[in-house]
Amino acid sequence: MSRFLYLNELESKSIYIIREAYWQYKNNLAILWSMGKDSTTLLHLVRKAFLGNVPIPAIHIDTGFKFKEIYEFRDKYEKKWSLRLIVAKNDDAIKDKMSIEKGRFDCCNVLKTATLSQVITRHGFKALLVGIRRDEHSIRAKERYFSLRNKEFKWDYQNQPLEVWSEYYKTKQNRDTHLRVHPLLHWREIDIWRYIKRERLPIVNLYLSRNGRRYRSIGCQCCCEPIESTANSIDKIIKEIQHTDISERSGRSQDKEKEYMMQKLRSLGYM
Amino acid sequence: MNNYLKVAIVGAVDSGKSTLIGRLLYESGSLHHGAANDVENSCRLLGRDFEFAYLLDSFEEERRDQLTIDTTQVCCKSKNGKEFIFIDVPGHRELIKNMLCGASYADIAVLVMDILKPIEEQTKLHVLILKLLGIKNIILVLNKIDKVNFKESAFVESKKSIDKFFQSIGLEPGYCLAVSAKEGCNLMDKSKETPWYQGISLFKALEKYSGKLPDTHFCFSTQDIYNIDGQKIAVGPIISGRIKKGDTVKVLPSNRKSKIKTIRSFDKNKSKAAVPESVGLILDNMESISRGCIISNSSIPKLATEIKVKIFCLVSLNIGQKVKIKCLNQDVLGQINKINRIWELEARPSSPEMMLENDAYFAEALITTDKPLITEQFKGSNSLGRFILENDKEICAVGIIS
Numbered sequence A: 001m002s003r004f005l006y007l008n009e010l011e012s013k014s015i016y017i018i019r020e021a022y023w024q025y026k027n028n029l030a031i032l033w034s035m036g037k038d039s040t041t042l043l044h045l046v047r048k049a050f051l052g053n054v055p056i057p058a059i060h061i062d063t064g065f066k067f068k069e070i071y072e073f074r075d076k077y078e079k080k081w082s083l084r085l086i087v088a089k090n091d092d093a094i095k096d097k098m099s100i101e102k103g104r105f106d107c108c109n110v111l112k113t114a115t116l117s118q119v120i121t122r123h124g125f126k127a128l129l130v131g132i133r134r135d136e137h138s139i140r141a142k143e144r145y146f147s148l149r150n151k152e153f154k155w156d157y158q159n160q161p162l163e164v165w166s167e168y169y170k171t172k173q174n175r176d177t178h179l180r181v182h183p184l185l186h187w188r189e190i191d192i193w194r195y196i197k198r199e200r201l202p203i204v205n206l207y208l209s210r211n212g213r214r215y216r217s218i219g220c221q222c223c224c225e226p227i228e229s230t231a232n233s234i235d236k237i238i239k240e241i242q243h244t245d246i247s248e249r250s251g252r253s254q255d256k257e258k259e260y261m262m263q264k265l266r267s268l269g270y271m
Numbered sequence B: 001m002n003n004y005l006k007v008a009i010v011g012a013v014d015s016g017k018s019t020l021i022g023r024l025l026y027e028s029g030s031l032h033h034g035a036a037n038d039v040e041n042s043c044r045l046l047g048r049d050f051e052f053a054y055l056l057d058s059f060e061e062e063r064r065d066q067l068t069i070d071t072t073q074v075c076c077k078s079k080n081g082k083e084f085i086f087i088d089v090p091g092h093r094e095l096i097k098n099m100l101c102g103a104s105y106a107d108i109a110v111l112v113m114d115i116l117k118p119i120e121e122q123t124k125l126h127v128l129i130l131k132l133l134g135i136k137n138i139i140l141v142l143n144k145i146d147k148v149n150f151k152e153s154a155f156v157e158s159k160k161s162i163d164k165f166f167q168s169i170g171l172e173p174g175y176c177l178a179v180s181a182k183e184g185c186n187l188m189d190k191s192k193e194t195p196w197y198q199g200i201s202l203f204k205a206l207e208k209y210s211g212k213l214p215d216t217h218f219c220f221s222t223q224d225i226y227n228i229d230g231q232k233i234a235v236g237p238i239i240s241g242r243i244k245k246g247d248t249v250k251v252l253p254s255n256r257k258s259k260i261k262t263i264r265s266f267d268k269n270k271s272k273a274a275v276p277e278s279v280g281l282i283l284d285n286m287e288s289i290s291r292g293c294i295i296s297n298s299s300i301p302k303l304a305t306e307i308k309v310k311i312f313c314l315v316s317l318n319i320g321q322k323v324k325i326k327c328l329n330q331d332v333l334g335q336i337n338k339i340n341r342i343w344e345l346e347a348r349p350s351s352p353e354m355m356l357e358n359d360a361y362f363a364e365a366l367i368t369t370d371k372p373l374i375t376e377q378f379k380g381s382n383s384l385g386r387f388i389l390e391n392d393k394e395i396c397a398v399g400i401i402s
Helices: A006-028 A037-049 A068-080 A091-095 A104-123 A189-199 A234-243 A261-267 B017-027 B033-046 B060-065 B093-103 B121-133 B152-168 B202-206
Strands: A029-032 A058-061 A085-088 A127-129 A146-149 A178-181 B005-010 B072-077 B083-088 B108-114 B138-143 B175-178 B219-221 B224-228 B231-240 B242-244 B248-252 B256-265 B268-270 B272-274 B278-283 B294-296 B302-313 B322-327 B330-343 B361-375 B386-391 B394-401
Touching: A006 A029, A006 A037, A006 A127, A006 A178, A006 A189, A006 B224, A006 B231, A006 B278, A029 A037, A037 A189, A058 A104, A085 A104, A091 A104, A104 A261, A189 A234, B005 B017, B005 B093, B005 B121, B017 B072, B017 B083, B017 B108, B033 B060, B083 B093, B093 B121, B108 B121, B108 B202, B121 B152, B121 B302, B121 B394, B138 B152, B138 B202, B152 B175, B175 B202, B242 B256, B256 B272, B322 B361
Parallel strands: A029 A058, A029 A127, A058 A085, A127 A178, B005 B083, B005 B108, B108 B138, B138 B175
Antiparallel strands: A146 A178, B072 B083, B219 B231, B219 B294, B224 B231, B231 B278, B242 B272, B248 B256, B248 B294, B256 B268, B256 B278, B302 B361, B302 B394, B322 B330, B322 B386, B330 B361, B386 B394
């Protein structure tokens, strides 16, 4: 057990950030929950931060292209954890049959980013907890814990605010903007899995190997490829990650579509 | 497993900081295929050879213009299984805010210098910032030894001048290494290219250090008060030390003694807790406990309305200027009352009427506050010994309590 004492420090830092965001934004704060391993870990940290309750709503950005296992998982834990769930869909775009056939960049942008923008406006959210991590992608590695998005949703990555030590963040923003709060920024993939094991968190079974393949990162069904793997338990996943030199999001199409795709998506407000 | 060591890689523009980290990732086998492919594609598009720096410099603008704009962090494992977080920072003076952001997380620092150049102003500024932040463990890397044909004389000469600078500010680098980040020389193991070199490799040097140890006295910072089923609970992080149910503690600023009735963590009660846990505390008397209150069992945290500080300013600040002081979760108004000394790279004439119209300088000042502030003397990493000043919602200075 003592091997994983360092997880306490990661956890405590995340809880500190969640509580700072709540102190500032109270009812204007929400958490983005995709039911993936990271945002489920983040949701667990929120439950810990508020001593068992979840006082903020959980938003699911539903593109309509998710796996059925994801929806089952969502419905089960919405009840079990007494969540206030907001399912956000871009109905107009779905009616227009937006899909990857119209281009991955546009598809992500319209079904995820625009949907997010709609739900923020509708509910008046000022800050969102988002479960991104530095080690997922070199663009995400450049993020701050409290990251501002302007009215047009843009990320001004050339002029990010100063954050110092573990205590001080720019938690306030002006009108017409919102903050992305990233409490998991300092966690690595392996830390997430060790924590899931330690805290006995539930995960979508797509992460576990079936017929020699498993999903290492889960998004929309059309843009996600499983990896070859025999890891059918959390212990085996931890062991696998320790020895792999394949990157976590290797199965995610939107990262590979073209040069700087992630930077362009993120600068327009993608998660 | 211990927590990983956080290492800031600092130094002037073009000294090779990002290249060094990229090369360390590669040499230690910490590189993912996807990341290397991304860099290869990008280099092909720009018509350049493989650039290790692009593993860190991920923005289009950074790669195109070959500079680091913002700080980033990556993980790396040594052969012996020890883990490091490398923090890359920009070297440009205009980007000093981003350097400060990255460096503030570090346990130790690696200072990278171009062996071909005399000590640059930015190098000195970075070292002075490390000193203020309490980062005393510094590994000196004299980089680009390949550019001088791996000659000992260049190394000796460069080392002499940097030693002199370190002496003048009262610091001593832990190691001084001859390195070529580009060629991977003396990074993992000693290189055959430098047979004269008596020192150790960078990874060997890094493995000698461990993280900073927190203090032992109990100290808890109140972030918020949650009301759960009619019960008020003070929530926040344990900054140092440990606590048991039933312990007597002191609440600051009221100075009232109280007993720990309950320690809450998640949905259950605990009998004890320790740094770095974030917990909920219920005391015998929850009256007048609010955000910013410090709960402690020690006489080290003190109340003061006048504090003597050393600050690093990002904008010009005047005597008499009103500022907001934030120390942990305390938030008070204050005023810069007196400035005893200003220095940038060299000392400035003493007792100026007003700080100069310039950014990025250091000052020794006296700050008065409108409400008592709970602080401790800064000893290297204690949170109550350091603070920020805010002006118009922006951080305008970081400081330590002298």
